[in-house]
Amino acid sequence: MSKSLPRSPTTSHLTLSVARKALMSLATAILLAGCADLAAQNGSAGNTPLGTNTGTAAHNSPRLYVLDCGTITFASVAPFGLTDDETSVRELAVPCYLIDHPDGKLLWDTGLPAAMAGTSTPTPLPNGGGTFTYQHSLLEQLADLGLTPADIDKVAFSHMHFDHTGSANLFSASQLLIQQTEFTAAFEQADKFEGVFEPSLYEDLAQARRRMLNGDHDVFGDGSVQIISAPGHTPGHQVLRIDLANRGALILSGDLYHFRFNRTNRRTPVFNYSAESSLTSMDRVEALIKQDGAEFWIQHDKALYDTLRISPAYYD
Numbered sequence: 001m002s003k004s005l006p007r008s009p010t011t012s013h014l015t016l017s018v019a020r021k022a023l024m025s026l027a028t029a030i031l032l033a034g035c036a037d038l039a040a041q042n043g044s045a046g047n048t049p050l051g052t053n054t055g056t057a058a059h060n061s062p063r064l065y066v067l068d069c070g071t072i073t074f075a076s077v078a079p080f081g082l083t084d085d086e087t088s089v090r091e092l093a094v095p096c097y098l099i100d101h102p103d104g105k106l107l108w109d110t111g112l113p114a115a116m117a118g119t120s121t122p123t124p125l126p127n128g129g130g131t132f133t134y135q136h137s138l139l140e141q142l143a144d145l146g147l148t149p150a151d152i153d154k155v156a157f158s159h160m161h162f163d164h165t166g167s168a169n170l171f172s173a174s175q176l177l178i179q180q181t182e183f184t185a186a187f188e189q190a191d192k193f194e195g196v197f198e199p200s201l202y203e204d205l206a207q208a209r210r211r212m213l214n215g216d217h218d219v220f221g222d223g224s225v226q227i228i229s230a231p232g233h234t235p236g237h238q239v240l241r242i243d244l245a246n247r248g249a250l251i252l253s254g255d256l257y258h259f260r261f262n263r264t265n266r267r268t269p270v271f272n273y274s275a276e277s278s279l280t281s282m283d284r285v286e287a288l289i290k291q292d293g294a295e296f297w298i299q300h301d302k303a304l305y306d307t308l309r310i311s312p313a314y315y316d
């Protein structure tokens with residue numbers, strides 16, 4: 001059922017840049033931003049709660065839930081390796097994803113910092129570089145599905161940047177699936193990366209049960225949910241491939257690309273760990289997309305995100 005994957009590339013050494021530092025200053029500024037009052041719930045109707053207390057309808061293939069874990073709007077896209085006249089897009093979606101597999105639940109990315117939740121109107125970043133929103137926390141959205149963090153068996157991150165690890169500390173009882181290279185960088189050498197990582201967001205995972213990865217990983221052993229190593233944006237960046245019984249194969253990009261323009265023009269952010277590795281990963285993932293006829297979602301693509309079914313609706 002699962003096809004063999006092209007081999008994983010290796011990473012090369014880090015090149016720091018002033019622009020990356022600028023973006024990470026922005027990230028820090030975002031973390032420090034205040035939070036507005038929590039907006040009223042406005043969940044969709046017509047879906048069965050997932051929690052064991054409420055009874056989950058039996059299903060024998062994965063279901064994918066897309067959760068709204070914020071937006072970021074930048075004044076300039078220069079940190080992403082683009083000039084401001086190359087794309088008019090400034091807003092990034094920040095989704096989280098729950099994969100409900102018959103053998104367990106996997107959370108993929110945890111969005112903006114939990115402390116920022118409750119911000120329903122665009123809130124200026126302290127440094128003037130843009131705005132963010134984050135309406136309902138990931139925790140609340142899981143509760144809408146009848147779930148608590150204790151129901152999440154496994155947690156994995158495309159990478160450990162602040163906009164993907166914002167609720168990570170809630171899941172210290174879950175099994176962490178992480179590349180050895182990402183663990184080393186984010187947990188043991190974060191100080192070497194000059195603000196790229198924000199360890200306070202995920203420090204509780206340091207003692208979590210974990211499966212250290214050195215390449216691709218078949219999460220549930222049946223080929224239906226596969227972590228695919230795609231280093232470059234960070235040392236252990238990865239993407240996720242899901243075989244949905246009805247919709248077909250789907251790959252979640254992580255931050256292999258931020259904007260469509262990055263993909264069509266093979267452009268890497270200036271704050272990447274390794275542009276060379278990113279380009280190799282792009283080649284590998286694009287080959288996989290072609291080989292499998294897979295659908296490909298750029299996670300931060302707001303225009304795409306706006307077309308998606310959001311939890312409690314799901315894809316299967």
Ligand SMILES: [Zn+2]
Pocket residue numbers: 161163164255300
């Ligand atoms: Zn990101």
